[in-house]
Amino acid sequence: MAAWTPDQPMVRLRDVHKSFGQSEVLKGISFEVMKGEVICIIGPSGSGKSTLIRSINALVPINSGSITVEGQEVNDPAVDKLALRRKVGMVFQQYNLFPHRTALQNIMMAPIHVLKQDRSEVEARARALIRKVRLEGKEDTYPGELSGGQQQRVAIARSLAMRPDLMLFDEVTAALDPETVKEVLVTIRELAREGMTCILVTHEMGFAREIANRIYFTDQGVIVEHGSPQEILDHPREARTKAFLEQVL
Amino acid sequence: MRKERAAPVTDLPVLLPVRSPCVPVLSLRAWHGLVLAAAVLMFAPAAGAQAGSEELSIIGVIIKWMPLLLTGFGFNLLISVLAMALGTIVGLGLGLLQLSEFRWLSRCAWALTQFFRNAPWLVLLFFAMYLIPYEFRIGEVTIPFPDWVKAVIGFALPVMANVAEIVRGAVQSISSGQWEAADSLAFTRRQTLWMIILPQCVKRMLPPWMNLYSLVTMATVLASVVGINEMLTLTAQVHNAEGGRTDLLAPLYAFALLCFFIYCYPINLWTVRLERRFNVKS
Ligand SMILES: Nc1ncnc2c1ncn2[C@@H]1O[C@H](COP(=O)(O)OP(=O)(O)O)[C@@H](O)[C@H]1O
Ligand SMILES: [Mg+2]
Numbered sequence: 001m002a003a004w005t006p007d008q009p010m011v012r013l014r015d016v017h018k019s020f021g022q023s024e025v026l027k028g029i030s031f032e033v034m035k036g037e038v039i040c041i042i043g044p045s046g047s048g049k050s051t052l053i054r055s056i057n058a059l060v061p062i063n064s065g066s067i068t069v070e071g072q073e074v075n076d077p078a079v080d081k082l083a084l085r086r087k088v089g090m091v092f093q094q095y096n097l098f099p100h101r102t103a104l105q106n107i108m109m110a111p112i113h114v115l116k117q118d119r120s121e122v123e124a125r126a127r128a129l130i131r132k133v134r135l136e137g138k139e140d141t142y143p144g145e146l147s148g149g150q151q152q153r154v155a156i157a158r159s160l161a162m163r164p165d166l167m168l169f170d171e172v173t174a175a176l177d178p179e180t181v182k183e184v185l186v187t188i189r190e191l192a193r194e195g196m197t198c199i200l201v202t203h204e205m206g207f208a209r210e211i212a213n214r215i216y217f218t219d220q221g222v223i224v225e226h227g228s229p230q231e232i233l234d235h236p237r238e239a240r241t242k243a244f245l246e247q248v249l
Numbered sequence: 250m251r252k253e254r255a256a257p258v259t260d261l262p263v264l265l266p267v268r269s270p271c272v273p274v275l276s277l278r279a280w281h282g283l284v285l286a287a288a289v290l291m292f293a294p295a296a297g298a299q300a301g302s303e304e305l306s307i308i309g310v311i312i313k314w315m316p317l318l319l320t321g322f323g324f325n326l327l328i329s330v331l332a333m334a335l336g337t338i339v340g341l342g343l344g345l346l347q348l349s350e351f352r353w354l355s356r357c358a359w360a361l362t363q364f365f366r367n368a369p370w371l372v373l374l375f376f377a378m379y380l381i382p383y384e385f386r387i388g389e390v391t392i393p394f395p396d397w398v399k400a401v402i403g404f405a406l407p408v409m410a411n412v413a414e415i416v417r418g419a420v421q422s423i424s425s426g427q428w429e430a431a432d433s434l435a436f437t438r439r440q441t442l443w444m445i446i447l448p449q450c451v452k453r454m455l456p457p458w459m460n461l462y463s464l465v466t467m468a469t470v471l472a473s474v475v476g477i478n479e480m481l482t483l484t485a486q487v488h489n490a491e492g493g494r495t496d497l498l499a500p501l502y503a504f505a506l507l508c509f510f511i512y513c514y515p516i517n518l519w520t521v522r523l524e525r526r527f528n529v530k531s
Contacts, residue, residue: 057433085435096430100448110434113444155430162434 004071010035010166010197011056016065016075018051025051026062027221035165038198040208042232043218044244049201052218053168056199057088070165086115089159090168093175095151097143103154104130104139107161115162122161129157133187149180153187160191167191169200205249209233217241305491307500314487321483322508324397328479329466331401336408336465337458343409344416350438358413365410371471377403378475400472408465415457419450456524463513463520470505480505 004010009032018026025048033039041049054060056067058074058081067074069087097106107126111117130139133153143151152172159167169188173181185207192198192211202208208215209229216226217238225238236242305313346358365373381399385392423446431441473481484501491497 059429059432082435085433088433090433092426092430094424094426096424096426098427098430098445098449109444110436113440114435158434 006035008071009033009068010037010070011199012066012068013056014066016052016055016062016067018048018055018060018062025221026055028065029218029221029223030065031216031223031226033166033197033199035197036195037213038192038200038211039214039216040212040229041199041201041216041218042203042205042208042244043224044247047218048221049218050170053170053199053201054090056166056168057085057090059090082114086162087165088168089162089164089166091152091155091159091170091172093171095143095148095155095175097151097155097158099143102140102142103135103146106143106154107158110158111161126157126161129160130154132160132190133157134183147180148176149183152176152180152184156184156187156191166197166199169198169202171201171203173202173204203248205233205245217244219244304494307497310487310491310497311500311504318480318483318487318504319508321478321480322505324477325466325469325472325479325509326512328397328401328404328469328472328477329462332404332408332469333462333465335401336405337412339405340409340412341416343413344420345442347413347417348420348442362410362413362417365406366414368407370404370407370468371474373406374400374403374471374475377406396475397472397477400469400475400477404465404468404472408461411461412458415454415461416450418457419453420446422453423449452527456520456527459516459520459523463516466513466516467509470509480508 011033014030016026016029029052043049051060055062058079062075072084104126107129108122111122112119133156135150135153173184189211212229214226215229215232217224217232219240224240236245343358343362347355349355377399381394383394427445431445469479470481472479484505488497488501
């Protein structure tokens with residue numbers, strides 16, 4: 001297999017199918033994401049968005065189809081998960097910080113224990129990341145003592161500490177108080193501006209309009225339509241998209 | 250992956266939410282101990298009055314034999330501590346084996362746990378006393394296995410099974426999000442377990458583990474049935490040595506009860522406090 005080059009899609013899904021028991025959750029999903037692109041996935045809950053985004057870093061094994069990340073096939077039992085997951089960062093709706101470790105330790109753990117990097121170098125990087133997500137002074141605070149928005153920013157920093165090429169965000173503001181949603185969006189916006197490739201599942205239509213290169217609307221396991229934010233949000237062609245947008249806007 | 254880990258399955262009451270405070274619960278209170286102590290003392294003067302001049306008063310008998318009885322109690326404690334230590338170490342291993350990725354390994358560990366968890370402790374004690382030889386020969390070396398060591402092993406068996414269950418319950422009670430986050434950061438399963446899951450489990454395991462310890466301590470009197478010189482055995486012997494006086498029966502056993510109460514009650518108190526604290530925080 002030829003080495004991946006940045007002019008090829010960084011992420012490529014082809015006809016991805018996934019079932020949980022009898023119910024088919026993904027029914028043939030295909031799309032491509034180029035390096036530096038930001039794409040948003042929207043759609044009603046239960047339409048398979050989480051399953052889709054989790055399949056990209058092999059948290060959810062798929063039944064058929066192909067997913068490649070920088071040329072590496074993910075749908076392969078022998079996939080090198082370490083290589084894949086250091087390329088792909090993921091942030092969850094529920095933050096999932098490790099509650100028994102401080103903010104700084106949460107960020108440092110994986111680079112030290114997984115990537116076996118030098119502790120002092122990792123610590124310097126972790127402190128820089130804390131500043132980047134605007135949490136100076138919270139280094140030694142435990143997750144339980146942080147607000148939702150602060151926890152989510154630590155979670156983003158924790159992912160970034162692995163120096164990923166691609167970031168996956170699964171409804172990362174859905175569990176937050178309205179006041180703290182903004183601070184998390186600011187962090188993501190900065191990342192996107194710096195050229196990080198991002199795939200976001202989101203219900204924040206205003207945010208999607210602002211940062212997305214493309215929006216994908218999914219329903220019942222298929223991509224109903226996709227296009228630029230203006231095309232999808234302002235001039236949807238499909239009835240299902242229109243119905244969904246009417247509900248959320 | 251999400252599916253397997255979704256439902257925390259456990260029948261351990263201590264891992265369930267703490268009982269609501271308005272429900273009256275039957276539990277030991279400090280005044281129970283006082284009542285017990287009062288009972289011992291109340292019997293004393295009354296019985297002493299009946300006794301002939303050559304007989305010691307009940308208090309006198311208890312004081313006279315107290316060093317021996319307390320040595321017996323010390324032996325109960327020694328057995329309980331050793332059984333708990335041994336059972337905990339093996340039980341931790343067994344609990345972790347139940348979480349193994351290898352099907353047959355986890356199945357075997359599960360079966361072993363269920364077997365020892367659902368057997369009467371006294372039967373397990375007999376099992377250990379009569380099936381373990383009194384000495385082991387390894388080449389030239391002979392390792393003796395006195396009865397009390399066998400008793401420790403006998404009590405360690407149910408401890409092991411219960412600790413295994415506590416471990417499994419605690420690990421499964423950790424949210425699946427922790428595993429997913431660790432997975433997405435490329436931690437191996439082993440790293441995840443040791444660095445992320447188990448440290449969070451310690452807190453959750455402590456109250457049921459302490460609860461188990463006080464049960465073990467109280468169960469050590471079962472060793473009297475197989476002739477270990479623990480407190481209950483000695484109490485019976487003291488009663489015999491004093492001529493089997495019926496007026497001594499209740500005070501002597503009340504004294505034994507009191508010893509166990511004074512030891513176990515603070516443990517239970519502390520357990521309940523820990524349980525509350527952890528529940529409030531999480
Ligand atoms: N681990 C799982 N086991 C069984 N069913 C699942 C699992 N994960 C998701 N599902 C089902 O798949 C469907 C899509 O779920 P999900 O991908 O979470 O949708 P969304 O994120 O769009 O709300 C839902 O019906 C959900 O119940
Ligand atoms: Mg979802």
